[in-house]
Amino acid sequence: MIMRYSAAVVALLLAFVVFGPLLINHDPLAADPANQLKPPALSHILGTDLLGRDVLSRYLHGGRHTLLSAFGATVFALGAGTCLGIAAGTGMGIAVSLLKAVLTGLLALPGVVIALVVLAALGRGVIPLSLAIGLSQTAPTAVVIQAAVLTIRAQLYVEAAYALGASNNYILFAHILPNILPTLAAYGSAVFGYALLNGAALTFLGVGAAPGTPDWGVMLAEGRAVFRSAPWISIAPGLTITVIVWAVNNLADSLNRQFRPDSITVRKTRTAPASYRA
Amino acid sequence: MIRVTRTLISSAFSVWLATTIAFFALRILPGDALQAQLSMSGASQAVIATRRAALGLEASSLTQYIRYLQQLTQGDLGVSLVSGERVTDALLRNLPPTITLALSAGTTAGVLGIVLGIVSASGCGRLSATTRALTALSLSVPIYWSGIVAIFLFSVQLSWLPASGTGSVVHLILPVSLLAFHTAGSIARVAQASISTAAQADFARTARAKGLREKQIIAHHVLRVGLLPVVSTAALQFGFLFSGAVVTESMFVRPGIGRLLLDAVIKQDYPVVQGVVLISASAYALVIAITNVLNAHLDPRISL
Numbered sequence: 001m002i003m004r005y006s007a008a009v010v011a012l013l014l015a016f017v018v019f020g021p022l023l024i025n026h027d028p029l030a031a032d033p034a035n036q037l038k039p040p041a042l043s044h045i046l047g048t049d050l051l052g053r054d055v056l057s058r059y060l061h062g063g064r065h066t067l068l069s070a071f072g073a074t075v076f077a078l079g080a081g082t083c084l085g086i087a088a089g090t091g092m093g094i095a096v097s098l099l100k101a102v103l104t105g106l107l108a109l110p111g112v113v114i115a116l117v118v119l120a121a122l123g124r125g126v127i128p129l130s131l132a133i134g135l136s137q138t139a140p141t142a143v144v145i146q147a148a149v150l151t152i153r154a155q156l157y158v159e160a161a162y163a164l165g166a167s168n169n170y171i172l173f174a175h176i177l178p179n180i181l182p183t184l185a186a187y188g189s190a191v192f193g194y195a196l197l198n199g200a201a202l203t204f205l206g207v208g209a210a211p212g213t214p215d216w217g218v219m220l221a222e223g224r225a226v227f228r229s230a231p232w233i234s235i236a237p238g239l240t241i242t243v244i245v246w247a248v249n250n251l252a253d254s255l256n257r258q259f260r261p262d263s264i265t266v267r268k269t270r271t272a273p274a275s276y277r278a
Numbered sequence: 279m280i281r282v283t284r285t286l287i288s289s290a291f292s293v294w295l296a297t298t299i300a301f302f303a304l305r306i307l308p309g310d311a312l313q314a315q316l317s318m319s320g321a322s323q324a325v326i327a328t329r330r331a332a333l334g335l336e337a338s339s340l341t342q343y344i345r346y347l348q349q350l351t352q353g354d355l356g357v358s359l360v361s362g363e364r365v366t367d368a369l370l371r372n373l374p375p376t377i378t379l380a381l382s383a384g385t386t387a388g389v390l391g392i393v394l395g396i397v398s399a400s401g402c403g404r405l406s407a408t409t410r411a412l413t414a415l416s417l418s419v420p421i422y423w424s425g426i427v428a429i430f431l432f433s434v435q436l437s438w439l440p441a442s443g444t445g446s447v448v449h450l451i452l453p454v455s456l457l458a459f460h461t462a463g464s465i466a467r468v469a470q471a472s473i474s475t476a477a478q479a480d481f482a483r484t485a486r487a488k489g490l491r492e493k494q495i496i497a498h499h500v501l502r503v504g505l506l507p508v509v510s511t512a513a514l515q516f517g518f519l520f521s522g523a524v525v526t527e528s529m530f531v532r533p534g535i536g537r538l539l540l541d542a543v544i545k546q547d548y549p550v551v552q553g554v555v556l557i558s559a560s561a562y563a564l565v566i567a568i569t570n571v572l573n574a575h576l577d578p579r580i581s582l
Contacts, residue, residue, distance in 0.1 A: 105295025108559045112521035113539070117300050120543040120551050121307055197420055201525055204422045207543055224426050228434055238423035246418035 005254055009247045016063040016240075026054035028061040028214040037230045047232040049222060059236045061214040066200060066241075069126045069209070073195040076134030078188050081141025086176065088142060089149030090168075106139035112198065119207045129208040133195045141187060148183040152176050182259035189252035193245045200241055216241060285570050289563035296559040297552065301346060304548045305339045311359035311547040333359070346552075355556070356549035358542075365553040368538060373557070375444055376534035379526065380519055382454045387461035387515070392508060394462060395469025396501070399477065413470070416463030421522055425456055425529045442531040453530045457522045464518050468511050473504035506577050512569045516562060 021028075026044070032052035040047040046055035088100055106114060118132035152158065158175050166174070202208040203217025204224075211218060216237035223234025312335065316326045330336050334345060349356065355365035397409040432452060433441035439452045476482065477500050485495045524536035535554055542550035 101295055102299065104292050105299045108292035108296040108562055109300075109555065110517040110520040110558055110562060112517075112524055113555060113558050116524075116539055116543045117303055117551060117555060120546055120548070121304050193418070197418075198521065200420060201422055201521070204420075205525065205528055205540055207540065220420075220422060220426070224422075227426050227430050231430070234423065234426060238420060238426070241423070242415075242419045245420075246414055249414065249417055 005247065005251045009244070009251055012244065012247070013067055016060070017067055020060035020063050021057075024054070024057045024060055026057035028053065028058040029212075030054075037226060039230075040232055046236060047230065049219075049230070049233050050226055055219075055233055055236070058214040058219060059216075059240075062216045062219055062237060063240065065126070065209065065214060066196070066203075066216040066237075067244075069130045069215075070133075070192060070195040070199050072127075072130035073133035073137070073199060074188060074192045076130060077137035077141050077191050077195070078184060080134070080138045082145050082180070082184065084138065084142040085145025086149055086172070086180075089146040090153070090172070090176070103139045103142055106135075107143070111136035111140075111194075115198070115202060116207065119202065124207060124210055126209055126213075129199055129202060132202070133199050136198075137191050137194060141191065144183060144187050145180060148180045149176055152179045182255065186252050186255035186259060189248050189255060193248040193252070196241060196248070197245050200237075281574075282567075282571060285567045289567045293556070293559045293563050297556050298343075300552060300555040301343055302339060304551060305342070310335065311545045333357075350556075355553045358547055358550050360545050360547045360550075365549050368550060369535070369553050369557055372533055372535050372538045375532055376523060376527070376536065378450070379453060379457065379532065379534065380523055382450060383457035383461060383522075384515070384519055386454060386458035387465055387519070388508075390458060391462035391465025392469050392505065394466035395473060395508075396496075398466060398470040399473035399504075400496070409466070410470075413463050413466040416459050417467070419460075421456060421460045421525050422529060424460070425526070428452060428456055429529075444532050449530075449532075453526045453532065457519065457526050460522050461515060461518050465508060465515055468514075469505060469508050472507040473500060476500045476504035479503070506573065509576060510569060510573045513562065513566045516565045520558060 030053060032048065035044070035048050035052040036050060038044060038048040038052075044054050044056065046059060049055055049058070084099060084103065087096055088103065109117075114136040115132040118135055119128055122128035122131065152175065155175075158171060161171055161175060199208060200215075200217035200220065203215055204221045206221065209215040209218055211221075219237045220234045223230070223237075227234060312330060312333070313326060316329065327336065334342060337345075346356070353366065355369070357364055358368060361368075394409045394413050398406050398413060400406055429441045429452070432439045440449055441452070443449050477496070479500075481503075482495055482500055485499050486492075490499075520536070523534065524540060526532070527534040527536040528540055535557060538550065539554040539558075541547075542554065
């Protein structure tokens with residue numbers, strides 16, 4: 001079941017990013033004032049927008065744009081969140097206390113506020129948008145990873161490895177990292193869904209990708225003003241975001257069920273020696 | 279009482295951390311509303327520098343931060359760089375509409391989410407399949423897209439409800455239902471998961487073994503435990519509600535904290551951004567504190 005879901009979702013995403021723009025020979029940026037707001041027809045399969053640009057071509061190029069920026073945000077959130085989570089779950093000392101304080105501060109804000117503060121500081125664009133969404137999900141990811149690390153550290157096999165004289169680095173790479181991968185996979189799919197939904201929301205509100213770029217958020221914003229006369233501009237991007245987020249949420253759910261953390265019996269954390277540092 | 283005080287102290291601490299992080303994050307890169315505004319109107323660098331010095335923006339970040347904290351203790355959040363309005367005034371003006379929107383949407387979402395969660399958890403059948411589909415839909419349809427469609431349907435085509443503005447209850451119906459529908463999904467998921475778990479717990483088995491009817495078991499035994507996580511994840515729902523409010527307010531052209539923040543971000547009006555950060559962090563901390571107290575009160579297994 002999971003395999004089928006993952007395969008379908010990954011195939012859909014890859015098809016968009018790789019093949020989407022190749023399928024069509026219209027330029028997503030070429031304006032054609034003579035053909036404004038034309039309904040779908042053979043020459044323009046999804047019609048044209050307010051500037052006479054081909055909607056299908058903007059939709060396919062926009063998919064590449066939107067999905068890559070959501071992917072960037074996910075990679076950032078998972079990368080930073082995993083490092084911070086492992087540090088918070090295994091280390092100690094002033095640096096780690098400071099780190100935990102920063103995480104507490106970030107967790108005290110709704111994600112959208114963090115994202116908007118980052119965008120206020122960095123300005124518009126795809127990279128600031130990815131950073132903003134990624135940063136807004138870093139603290140929650142770090143907390144999830146920290147919890148997973150603490151659970152794994154309390155396992156008997158870690159204690160056994162420690163008793164056999166394994167170094168901290170060995171335990172980190174041989175035991176902790178491989179065992180947080182399932183958590184990372186499940187949580188990562190959820191973060192991707194969040195990034196797609198909220199990244200497009202920020203672009204829609206005018207603080208993400210620049211106006212005019214072929215991007216699903218931009219298309220939804222442009223299509224909103226003319227929804228009455230030209231609903232075809234915003235239907236395809238809205239529908240596709242819905243389908244992808246739905247699929248990705250389902251994937252996260254089935255991965256979660258597969259690797260349910262409560263199927264592992266958790267022992268009290270006292271078993272790992274207090275001097276343990278990784 | 280001591281427990282409540284401890285919860286409050288730790289919330290105040292996290293609010294302080296959040297505002298501090300935001301304060302320094304906004305000063306990583308040069309440039310702010312004043313700079314942008316004055317250089318656009320063709321003012322010379324000297325004029326800009328004078329204005330900035332008058333507002334204390336030329337000092338080092340640390341000096342500015344210390345002054346910010348000093349003013350904060352006196353309830354002064356500074357002035358907007360764009361309009362010159364006091365930030366506290368702007369916040370007080372925009373707070374009531376957001377509170378109205380969030381409270382009505384939150385309450386509706388709570389009821390709707392719990393109902394969806396209970397029905398979805400109740401097993402098979404066409405009804406629970408429908409509620410599960412609704413939950414999935416609420417979590418995956420972008421609110422800005424369902425908003426476009428709803429405005430088109432109810433305001434443009436049927437002209438039942440106004441598409442923008444504030445003032446009467448009628449203006450609230452569309453934004454509140456939209457925001458409530460999208461927040462309900464996240465509540466329903468939590469409720470469904472915890473009710474399903476509680477329905478398989480030992481106490482439910484005991485209740486079944488002693489011959490209670492399934493309805494009684496659900497109503498008297500399962501729900502009392504199964505609905506607790508809905509309360510304890512209120513902070514999560516608050517985050518959902520707030521991000522939805524930002525979109526809803528700007529879509530329905532309603533005044534409010536979300537739109538205030540969005541405008542301030544677009545114009546790089548840092549004092550206003552900091553003010554909203556403080557307000558939203560405080561509201562978040564308040565929700566978490568209330569949740570903790572309420573949860574300990576409702577669930578005898580938890581002690582603060």
